[in-house]
Amino acid sequence: MHNDNPAIPYSIVPGIVWPALPDTRAVSPLALLQQFDQSQWWPPELLRERQWQQVQRLLMHACQTSAGYRERLTRAGLPADGRIAPEDWLRVPLLTRAELQHGYAALRSTAIPADHGAVLEDHTSGSTGRPVRFAKTALTDVFWRAFTLRDHFWQGRDFSQRLAAIRACDAGQALPPDGIQRTGWGGATDGIYPTGPASLLTIETDIEQQLDWLLRQDAGYLLTYPTNLRVLVQLSAQRGVRPARLREVRTVSESLDMDLRELVRSVWHVPVTDMYTTREVGYIALQCPQHAHYHVMAEGALVEILNADDRPCTPGEIGRVVVTALHNFALPLIRYEIGDYAEVGAPCPCGRGLPVLARILGRSRNMLTLPDGSRHWPRFGYAKFGDIAPIRQLQLVQHTVEDIEARLVVDTALNVEQEARLTVHLQTALGHPFRIRFTYLDSIPRSANGKYEDVLSLVEPSVVTGNSE
Numbered sequence: 281m282h283n284d285n286p287a288i289p290y291s292i293v294p295g296i297v298w299p300a301l302p303d304t305r306a307v308s309p310l311a312l313l314q315q316f317d318q319s320q321w322w323p324p325e326l327l328r329e330r331q332w333q334q335v336q337r338l339l340m341h342a343c344q345t346s347a348g349y350r351e352r353l354t355r356a357g358l359p360a361d362g363r364i365a366p367e368d369w370l371r372v373p374l375l376t377r378a379e380l381q382h383g384y385a386a387l388r389s390t391a392i393p394a395d396h397g398a399v400l401e402d403h404t405s406g407s408t409g410r411p412v413r414f415a416k417t418a419l420t421d422v423f424w425r426a427f428t429l430r431d432h433f434w435q436g437r438d439f440s441q442r443l444a445a446i447r448a449c450d451a452g453q454a455l456p457p458d459g460i461q462r463t464g465w466g467g468a469t470d471g472i473y474p475t476g477p478a479s480l481l482t483i484e485t486d487i488e489q490q491l492d493w494l495l496r497q498d499a500g501y502l503l504t505y506p507t508n509l510r511v512l513v514q515l516s517a518q519r520g521v522r523p524a525r526l527r528e529v530r531t532v533s534e535s536l537d538m539d540l541r542e543l544v545r546s547v548w549h550v551p552v553t554d555m556y557t558t559r560e561v562g563y564i565a566l567q568c569p570q571h572a573h574y575h576v577m578a579e580g581a582l583v584e585i586l587n588a589d590d591r592p593c594t595p596g597e598i599g600r601v602v603v604t605a606l607h608n609f610a611l612p613l614i615r616y617e618i619g620d621y622a623e624v625g626a627p628c629p630c631g632r633g634l635p636v637l638a639r640i641l642g643r644s645r646n647m648l649t650l651p652d653g654s655r656h657w658p659r660f661g662y663a664k665f666g667d668i669a670p671i672r673q674l675q676l677v678q679h680t681v682e683d684i685e686a687r688l689v690v691d692t693a694l695n696v697e698q699e700a701r702l703t704v705h706l707q708t709a710l711g712h713p714f715r716i717r718f719t720y721l722d723s724i725p726r727s728a729n730g731k732y733e734d735v736l737s738l739v740e741p742s743v744v745t746g747n748s749e
């Protein structure tokens with residue numbers, strides 16, 4: 281994408297403004313970015329070869345300095361020093377979230393190379409209960425900065441614009457009506473590129489206040505979560521207002537539907553760009569600059585999409601997302617089963633050799649179970665809702681294979697006729713005549729990490745969690 285206002289890094293040498301000579305803190309992310317600009321065009325085989333070289337180093341480090349990994353490889357009949365052949369990779373045991381929760385102490389490295397910088401310990405906010413503890417190094421943060429910059433450049437962002445973010449914040453932070461104002465976009469650009477200011481508002485804010493706030497910011501970019509974006513755009517359409525200078529919406533943290541992209545395009549006349557990242561792994565995939573699907577950040581993560589038999593999926597198939605974080609030597613994450621599902625995509629016409637994910641789906645608890653035992657991620661045609669009744673928020677909770685509770689947040693309760701129409705619409709969209717009962721709530725709370733799940737199944741899968749499509 282072209283950009284009329286290209287970004288130039290800060291220059292620290294007096295008298296030199298262009299090309300800039302950046303300071304030492306900026307040099308490493310920029311050096312990575314320069315290499316990413318080459319490697320994105322490599323053929324897949326070359327990317328895999330380079331990844332494998334890094335995986336071998338990581339595996340040997342893990343085996344040398346983590347009793348947990350030594351034990352896992354030994355148990356699989358693999359050499360305890362981690363020197364394995366590429367063809368044995370699929371025998372390396374998968375690391376589940378539960379195993380990471382229980383085994384953190386044993387999996388963590390006891391000898392982190394000093395050159396990887398300060399070690400930071402943290403935990404995910406645990407949307408389904410127990411959080412996952414993890415550790416990172418300053419070096420992994422350098423990669424995080426470089427991938428964020430890649431996203432900015434891929435999408436041709438104008439760094440002089442204001443960035444507005446509505447997201448989960450620490451308790452009591454970024455409260456309405458004003459939120460917080462910052463002088464720069466944040467950690468990825470600070471000290472590297474001059475940027476416009478940023479505004480931050482907590483996701484807990486009432487939606488009417490969110491929209492008022494957003495209109496006041498006059499921002500070029502908005503970053504928020506898909507479920508929040510949907511409500512915000514719907515309200516914007518109802519009120520006949522829109523953020524006039526907005527150029528693009530960036531989404532994180534939840535899966536993004538195609539129909540939401542279209543809704544934002546029709547109401548706000550701007551594109552939506554999604555990214556796939558997690559606290560413990562960092563960037564997993566970014567949206568292609570030319571298409572609505574995603575490219576795996578192969579320079580930072582080896583991503584496998586595995587079917588129910590733990591074999592790699594082929595394009596068009598949906599499977600579990602398994603990630604190896606290539607550069608985290610504090611808590612090696614090797615074949616870490618993150619809990620999400622994704623659909624493998626065909627090679628991208630843009631020419632980049634980075635692997636393609638066609639869609640990022642939710643977690644298995646977001647799948648509905650049909651009476652025949654099959655499970656799928658429902659699409660329930662949000663666009664139709666507006667024709668039936670003004671619905672602010674909807675959450676479907678499956679209690680049994682036949683029963684679904686539709687939780688609604690509305691200004692006025694639906695009448696019998698509207699409920700009947702919505703029932704038919706949902707039954708059609710979900711592909712089964714479920715018994716649907718309506719409950720009315722003042723709001724549907726988000727989890728601690730700000731996530732909101734529009735489908736939640738409480739039905740225990742009768743078979744081991746796997747690919748059912």
Ligand SMILES: [Zn+2]
Nearest residue numbers: 568628630632
């Ligand atoms: Zn592409």
